[in-house]
Amino acid sequence: MLVLSRRVGESLQIGDDVVVTVLEVRGDVVRLGIAAPRSVAVNRSELLIQLESSNQAAASPSEQAVAALAAQLRERPTP
Amino acid sequence: MSETAVLDIPVIDIVHPLPGFPEARRFALVQLDDAGVLCALRSLDDPDLRFLVVPPQHFFPDYTPEVSDDVVAELGIDSEHEVLLLVILTAGATLTDTTANLLAPVVVNTRTREAAQVILDDATFPVAAPLLG
Numbered sequence: 001m002l003v004l005s006r007r008v009g010e011s012l013q014i015g016d017d018v019v020v021t022v023l024e025v026r027g028d029v030v031r032l033g034i035a036a037p038r039s040v041a042v043n044r045s046e047l048l049i050q051l052e053s054s055n056q057a058a059a060s061p062s063e064q065a066v067a068a069l070a071a072q073l074r075e076r077p078t079p
Numbered sequence: 080m081s082e083t084a085v086l087d088i089p090v091i092d093i094v095h096p097l098p099g100f101p102e103a104r105r106f107a108l109v110q111l112d113d114a115g116v117l118c119a120l121r122s123l124d125d126p127d128l129r130f131l132v133v134p135p136q137h138f139f140p141d142y143t144p145e146v147s148d149d150v151v152a153e154l155g156i157d158s159e160h161e162v163l164l165l166v167i168l169t170a171g172a173t174l175t176d177t178t179a180n181l182l183a184p185v186v187v188n189t190r191t192r193e194a195a196q197v198i199l200d201d202a203t204f205p206v207a208a209p210l211l212g
Binding site for chain 1: 095097098099100111112114116117119127128129130131149152153167168169170171172173174177180182183196198202206207
């Protein structure tokens with residue numbers, strides 16, 4: 001891992017078109033500004049990890065689970 | 080399944096892979112019940128992979144997530160009428176154990192058939208909301 005020191009207001013550039021700027025440091029909270037093209041997804045890492053595990057839990061339910069769900073939805077009064 | 084039925088199934092291209100599934104880029108949206116509530120996104124890249132999805136308004140009438148301008152632009156959405164919103168279900172043993180991911184809905188441009196699983200800016204939406212909340 002590359003480690004750099006930056007002051008508030010200073011930036012670093014990743015590749016040709018991603019710029020990360022340190023906006024504010026207060027206690028153990030660092031606020032960053034990220035300028036990146038639309039095609040570059042910027043997400044909080046822990047959110048992405050949470051989403052990965054949620055998608056993995058959701059993926060490919062068994063035929064029985066799907067059939068049971070469909071049956072229960074049929075019986076449910078329409079809102 | 081007959082060839083005609085396959086052609087009838089809308090194919091959806093995912094512009095960014097779903098987190099956890101980098102290889103799955105093309106899905107067929109398949110209706111699983113007559114009412115059109117329960118659907119599946121079936122991967123065309125991995126025949127064993129599918130996700131249960133529902134239009135959220137049937138279960139979460141107050142759910143009106145705001146999608147950022149970046150997503151609107153990337154999916155080429157011109158009007159909200161061409162947007163299909165779906166939420167991914169994690170099937171439990173019963174309906175009460177089944178949850179929906181409201182934090183990252185699947186936004187489909189029905190005109191271009193391009194879609195993305197969008198992580199909403201409002202992080203207060205739950206990733207596992209009980210379907211019958």
